[in-house]
Amino acid sequence: MKDQADSYQTADGRTIGPVVMEMRNITLRFGGVEAIKDISFDIREGEIRAIIGPNGAGKSSMLNVISGFYVPQEGEVWYKGARRPPMKPFEVAEQGIARTFQNIALFEGMSVLDNVMTGRLTHMKTGLFSQSLWKGKAEREEVANREVAEKIIDFLEIQAIRKTPVARLPYGLKKRVELARALAAEPTILLLDEPMAGMNVEEKEDMSRFILDVNDEFGTTIALIEHDMGVVMDLSDRVVVMDYGRKIGDGTPQDVRNNQEVIDAYLGVAHD
């Protein structure tokens, strides 16, 4: 096991940095139901970290804990070397953690460009007053933010639909716009909740390519949830496997693939 502060090279020559986020003994309950039971794992800088598991394993709950939508009853979240106090989701976003949702949460009434621009909100620092006057600093800031937004739109190849209201877009493109909005925040960690759910093979390939490119180009740390084992194995550096709220495996795709408990969970062995 590598030390938390160490960096290392992957086989394909990318550098994986020290641990940036660590979950310590997280337990999350909804009433009497334990959605997450005493789970610990870490996310390293620059890696693609996958969380997999069968339906109802608690993967989305885990992502919601990281992004602040759920507050766990027990356990600690460590971020950038400090313990994170319980936070509201918008505060987590301000700390540089952006996310997408399983069931796409876009601003349907706005254009694609406007959606991506809302992703820049955490980077807009001018106050209410100077914003209202729309002069000087506020104007320069808007221009700078617009440039970043346009760059990301180019990067994800959605220039053609920049001005289209999101509600008119097909599902696959909506997923891509949501990724663009999350990316626009230039996040330290990008959380993707089933980025390929409901896509056909071609769309999945596109999305996989974008995820790899984002990681490569911007060095963004990515944590993602995915069902499709093939995709996960190709994409990720390390994998956490969950089943019934417990962690049953953690390691490289190769490690996980050979883990008997993981194989059981996926092939369906009776739980007793």
Place this chain on the structure above:
Amino acid sequence: MPEQLAFTIEVFLNGLMAGVLYALVALGFVLIYKASGIFNYAQGVMALFAAMTLVGIQNGQVPFSHLINAIFGTDVHSFGWSVHSGLAIVFTVFVMIALAWMVQKFVFRHLVGQEPIILFMATIGLAYFLEGVADLMWGSEIKSLNVCAAEGACLPQGINMWIDETTFTAFGYGFFIDNLDIVASIVAAILVIGLVAFAQYTKQGRAMRAVADDHQAALSVGVSLNFIWVLVWSLAGFVALVAGIMWGAKSGVQFSLSLIALKALPVLMLGGFTSIPGAIVGGLIIGVGEKLFEFLIGAPFLGGATENWFAYMLALLFLVFRPQGLFGEKIIERV
């Protein structure tokens, strides 16, 4: 130009002006409804409260003086000074912001995620509570409102005499148009342009639209729902103040002011609950519609007094044929 036609034009113009005042009230509804899905029944009372606070501050009235006198046996009513209108407006804006903060803190924060009907009931409660507070704070007598930028540059007082006065002449016909209405139209136009620009081009405006569209997504891009809701209620409070000033100058600051909220309902059904321009156009259509209908059809054929129900009938027609209103968000749904 024949007399009859000129007269019709005059009625039309007066309708437009009346419409502006309806639109001002409707605007406050739209702001809050868009951002939080709350239909704020208390908007009219907020206008009343704002106008009373403005007059109270201007006249140096001691707030809650009746209460204070009753408890302590004193006899204070006035600070004995009067405050300049501009300054009084600034103070009133602060009061409206404080009110927005309290409404959010003590009422709607605890009702997040509740059914719309429950939120609506809460605003009805808020309306009666606020009316009571306004009464307790500033007293219930009718007050006149004089807003002056400088000596001699005052907001014109509404004229309650009807049409036999002439304010300007064109085509050899003496038109009557209330000066206050003209000022109100200009103010409303500036207000709407300002609000639309704010929503379109500023960070807070963008965050506001984000919250209006999807709460969860807004949170995920770093928008504090609480802040936005306080902001929206403050804006609605500001719009209420403007509406309160205009209506107050027209017909005096009195408790019946809170009933103008009811006239905003048909305006909203016409314009759509979610559109700022819709509130304006809806207001104008209702204003012009009810005046022209009364003049051309109501008075000659129906025995008059159609102004009371015309707006609601029009709204009813819209509900049947175009429920989202003229400018309301179309329901686009991919299946």
